[in-house]
Amino acid sequence: MAQLPTHSSAWDMSPPEPVDLSSGKYVKLWQGPQHPGITGNMSLELTLCGDEIVECKTHVGYLHRGFEKFMERRTFIQNFTVVCRIAVPEPTFNEYLYSAAVEELAGIEVPERAQWLRALNLEMMRLASFVMWTGGMSGAFGLYTVPNWTLTYRDYLLDLFEELTGARIYHMYIVPGGVRNPLPDGWKERTLEILKGTEKLLYEVERVMFNNAVFKARSKGLGLITPDMIDPYGIVGPNARACGFARDLRKDEPYLVYDQLDFEVITGTASDAYERAWVRQQEMHQCIDLIRQMLERTPDSGPFQARMPNVLHWKIPPGETYLKAECTRGEYGYYLVTDGSEYLRRVHVRGPSYTHAIAVMERLAVGTNIADIAGLMVSLHTYPPEIER
Amino acid sequence: MNSMLERLAKEFRITDVVERRPGLTTIKVDKDLAETLIRELRDREGYTHLNFMTAIDRIEDGLFTLVYMLHNYADKSSLSVHVDIEREDAEMTSIHTLWAQAWTYQRELRELWGIRFPGSPRQDEDFCLEGWEDIPPMRREFDTVEFCERTFVSRDGRHSEDPRDHMHEVMFPNRGGDN
Numbered sequence: 116m117a118q119l120p121t122h123s124s125a126w127d128m129s130p131p132e133p134v135d136l137s138s139g140k141y142v143k144l145w146q147g148p149q150h151p152g153i154t155g156n157m158s159l160e161l162t163l164c165g166d167e168i169v170e171c172k173t174h175v176g177y178l179h180r181g182f183e184k185f186m187e188r189r190t191f192i193q194n195f196t197v198v199c200r201i202a203v204p205e206p207t208f209n210e211y212l213y214s215a216a217v218e219e220l221a222g223i224e225v226p227e228r229a230q231w232l233r234a235l236n237l238e239m240m241r242l243a244s245f246v247m248w249t250g251g252m253s254g255a256f257g258l259y260t261v262p263n264w265t266l267t268y269r270d271y272l273l274d275l276f277e278e279l280t281g282a283r284i285y286h287m288y289i290v291p292g293g294v295r296n297p298l299p300d301g302w303k304e305r306t307l308e309i310l311k312g313t314e315k316l317l318y319e320v321e322r323v324m325f326n327n328a329v330f331k332a333r334s335k336g337l338g339l340i341t342p343d344m345i346d347p348y349g350i351v352g353p354n355a356r357a358c359g360f361a362r363d364l365r366k367d368e369p370y371l372v373y374d375q376l377d378f379e380v381i382t383g384t385a386s387d388a389y390e391r392a393w394v395r396q397q398e399m400h401q402c403i404d405l406i407r408q409m410l411e412r413t414p415d416s417g418p419f420q421a422r423m424p425n426v427l428h429w430k431i432p433p434g435e436t437y438l439k440a441e442c443t444r445g446e447y448g449y450y451l452v453t454d455g456s457e458y459l460r461r462v463h464v465r466g467p468s469y470t471h472a473i474a475v476m477e478r479l480a481v482g483t484n485i486a487d488i489a490g491l492m493v494s495l496h497t498y499p500p501e502i503e504r
Numbered sequence: 505m506n507s508m509l510e511r512l513a514k515e516f517r518i519t520d521v522v523e524r525r526p527g528l529t530t531i532k533v534d535k536d537l538a539e540t541l542i543r544e545l546r547d548r549e550g551y552t553h554l555n556f557m558t559a560i561d562r563i564e565d566g567l568f569t570l571v572y573m574l575h576n577y578a579d580k581s582s583l584s585v586h587v588d589i590e591r592e593d594a595e596m597t598s599i600h601t602l603w604a605q606a607w608t609y610q611r612e613l614r615e616l617w618g619i620r621f622p623g624s625p626r627q628d629e630d631f632c633l634e635g636w637e638d639i640p641p642m643r644r645e646f647d648t649v650e651f652c653e654r655t656f657v658s659r660d661g662r663h664s665e666d667p668r669d670h671m672h673e674v675m676f677p678n679r680g681g682d683n
């Protein structure tokens with residue numbers, strides 16, 4: 116692991132001064148909010164000198180739906196249908212964190228079987244999200260075969276979610292007290308079969324994408340994150356691990372059943388777009404391994420839902436908590452404040468994109484060629500909905 | 505209270521120390537000492553990670569509680585630093601020189617709660633609302649339903665129910681009365 120950086124008072128973390136557009140040397144270009152190279156609905160306001168970016172400003176808000184305010188006006192049980200909508204490709208992390216935070220404040224003990232089913236669900240989600248991201252990453256560098264393969268396999272994984280939860284995207288499977296149902300008959304076998312195919316897909320992706328000369332030439336050295344940026348910029352997840360920081364909440368502060376699983380934190384050293392992609396590629400293999408371990412060890416019997424109070428009249432004692440989990444992009448967290456009533460006093464959703472897509476993106480974009488800006492953004496794996504909640 | 509907090513409590517007049525669970529403690533500090541305390545925590549106590557910044561609107565007390573969630577990777581502990589500020593002309597010292605993402609949080613707090621952080625970069629630029637002229641929408645007195653009824657037009661034939669009353673009626677049709 117790299118040494119923790121020491122803070123220097125000389126470190127200037129403010130955005131740079133705006134350039135003088137009247138000089139005639141620069142062109143202002145807006146990329147997004149609708150653009151194939153943008154991850155989600157946000158836009159980049161780029162200032163170019165030739166084809167080099169000299170300034171980048173990010174703009175969010177195209178997907179602002181006021182979730183946090185909305186949740187303050189809904190009962191605890193109503194909110195579990197809301198939280199999954201905050202991060203579209205990874206609803207499960209929202210479901211888990213919201214439920215776990217409410218359970219902690221209400222003093223509810225979740226049965227062991229539900230904990231295994233939750234962890235299994237989270238790893239399935241991680242795999243589906245990474246598989247989709249791989250398609251985006253290769254597409255951003257002009258390799259259009261890989262997205263076709265990966266989106267197909269994501270759909271196979273979503274088939275499994277549909278069978279387990281009844282929904283493909285917003286599963287609403289993890290609820291306060293446990294999960295909604297156990298594994299259907301034959302689901303384990305079908306999952307193992309699809310994992311076998313996904314593993315094969317990953318080896319194909321390795322050959323076609325990671326060994327591709329164009330991908331290597333364009334992504335190596337792109338968007339270099341230095342170790343001294345990690346803490347001052349709040350960089351987490353694979354973006355930090357690709358820089359040598361062995362930080363993973365599943366290992367550092369284990370939740371659910373992760374302390375009973377056998378895995379190591381995957382790190383890289385080069386810390387560029389290629390290395391970040393390579394760390395995620397390794398984590399997909401690790402994910403498959405974790406799912407196999409859990410399929411073997413998840414109890415087949417026992418309760419999967421705790422005894423709950425009447426949720427229509429559910430009051431939770433005053434309290435405050437912050438719970439976090441390792442999502443595909445790093446630390447995802449829910450901060451909840453209750454005041455003894457039937458409603459949340461305050462909820463704050465913490466997503467890694469808040470810093471990756473704004474402060475980090477604005478800094479790394481400077482000096483990048485305009486052709487590589489989409490690849491740089493995808494390599495940081497950003498989701499605008501978790502910024503504007 | 506651990507020795508670090510005991511020392512800081514004397515130095516920075518920390519109050520309301522509550523261990524919410526092992527690894528998560530909340531503390532309260534005065535507005536004028538908050539920035540210095542946070543800097544001390546980051547530079548000398550290992551709380552190098554700013555998880556997030558947010559605010560809780562305590563309209564009944566005429567206050568906002570600003571929350572700075574800090575994390576220490578070495579001992580895996582989180583510290584939630586609470587700072588009460590007046591709701592009227594709400595203003596707080598900026599910490600944008602400590603973490604790069606702090607000015608983004610401060611932009612959000614200015615836009616959605618109306619809390620100003622003098623000197624924070626791009627403070628007055630729109631964040632996730634564009635051309636917003638109403639009161640900051642995360643304040644408790646902002647009525648979302650009233651705003652929507654005033655701003656948008658419902659399509660004919662649409663109506664909504666109070667979910668609790670509706671569920672009560674569906675599940676216990678014969679019980680009636682107070683639910």
